[in-house]
């Protein structure tokens with residue numbers, strides 16, 4: 120009888136431990152699709168925001184275009200070649216504030232389209248070699264620009280910070296971080312997405328924005344009432360656009376970097392810049 124009781128207690132303990140381990144296992148983050156899964160499925164899932172021309176733009180029909188989109192197609196051709204299997208791209212829409220969590224949740228294999236190399240991202244993810252240089256500039260309404268012209272970068276930011284101008288910030292990326300760090304006292308609107316700032320600037324509902332030179336140059340062509348007052352801030356804030364993968368995607372990273380070395384990036388760039 121005692122032996123039976125001890126056995127039951129023993130079985131219960133094992134059952135308890137199994138339940139605990141199952142709980143631990145289920146609470147682990149989903150592991151990224153690895154290289155063999157990409158090859159097996161014949162699909163490379165590319166996360167992109169579709170709101171950052173000329174790098175990534177999604178139209179009303181859900182079609183994507185831009186420099187990063189052409190690069191993704193070129194990457195899939197290369198991956199098809201090295202794997203000996205057709206690998207096509209599937210674009211998955213993401214948003215700047217959700218970019219990190221979407222990648223962590225394994226919604227896509229790689230994020231492409233204007234992602235800046237940062238220390239924080241370097242710790243959390245695998246980042247490709249640098250693709251194109253980038254840096255911040257101030258985009259302002261032409262008629263408000265004169266008092267800010269010719270100032271050095273820090274003086275310009277200080278003067279903007281203490282001005283009564285209306286700043287518009289797009290959420291979730293390095294622009295927001297820059298604005299919080301250098302322009303914390305400005306009156307500002309936090310836009311709902313990356314399209315709203317340019318609508319607001321076009322409609323004169325905002326005076327100024329800080330963004331990447333790549334995007335500023337593109338928007339100047341669409342909104343002639345704007346100007347860039349400090350192109351040299353680009354060098355002061357220089358950073359690089361990269362492609363971002365989950366921490367465990369070592370094989371994909373290796374192939375992405377090989378492809379970057381072999382690809383005529385300048386030729387692809389010419390269509391968009």
Ligand SMILES: O=C(O)C(=O)C[C@]1(C(=O)O)C=C[C@@H](O)C=C1
Nearest residue numbers: 171233234235292293294330331
């Ligand atoms: O988060 C980043 O990596 C970016 O550089 C993206 C970012 C941003 O900083 O908000 C850069 C410029 C565009 O306005 C849109 C997004």
